[in-house]
Amino acid sequence: xxxxxxxxxxxxxxxxVAVWVLGVIAAVRTLPSLSSVTQSSNVQFLSPSSxxxxxxxxxxxxxxxxxxxxxxxxxxxxxxPLTAAxxxxxxxxxxxARQVADVTLVRDAGVSQDGQATEAVVxxxxxxxxxxxxxxxGPTG
Numbered sequence: 001x002x003x004x005x006x007x008x009x010x011x012x013x014x015x016x017v018a019v020w021v022l023g024v025i026a027a028v029r030t031l032p033s034l035s036s037v038t039q040s041s042n043v044q045f046l047s048p049s050s051x052x053x054x055x056x057x058x059x060x061x062x063x064x065x066x067x068x069x070x071x072x073x074x075x076x077x078x079x080x081p082l083t084a085a086x087x088x089x090x091x092x093x094x095x096x097a098r099q100v101a102d103v104t105l106v107r108d109a110g111v112s113q114d115g116q117a118t119e120a121v122v123x124x125x126x127x128x129x130x131x132x133x134x135x136x137x138g139p140t141g
Contacts, residue, residue: 069123069124069125070121070122070123070124071121071122071124072109072119072120072121072122073090073093073094073097073119073120073121073122074117074118074119075089075090075093075117075118075119076116076117076118077116077117078116080115080116081114081115081116082111082115082116082117082118087118090118090120093120094106094108094120097120097122100124102124102125103122103123103124104123104124104125105121105122105123106120106121106122106123107120107121107123108120109121
């Protein structure tokens, strides 16, 4: 059987090459480009009860729309757990952050398992910074 295939290939080699070349040209002209058929998000194929969709919905409140508009306040103590005075100071720092004009959310992220550190996430509105923006304009006089 392989001998018959080999004889056919040798006899019609130029026809086979021409068919391949014409096939490639036809495929390039008629088939869609890869970028037009691929999608960056395939969530639409998942059912609403799938674990990936449920995890995304649970994680949504913890994800900021603009990662550059997020600041993190961390307080820690090396010599043991945070004291009541430390917690009061952290509360004051969070309250002070809430008073800043561009701050939209201050969320307490909790205390570490060993009690030696705590974290707060501060979300600010995205403000343009550059020449001519209100943030970069100096005092005029």
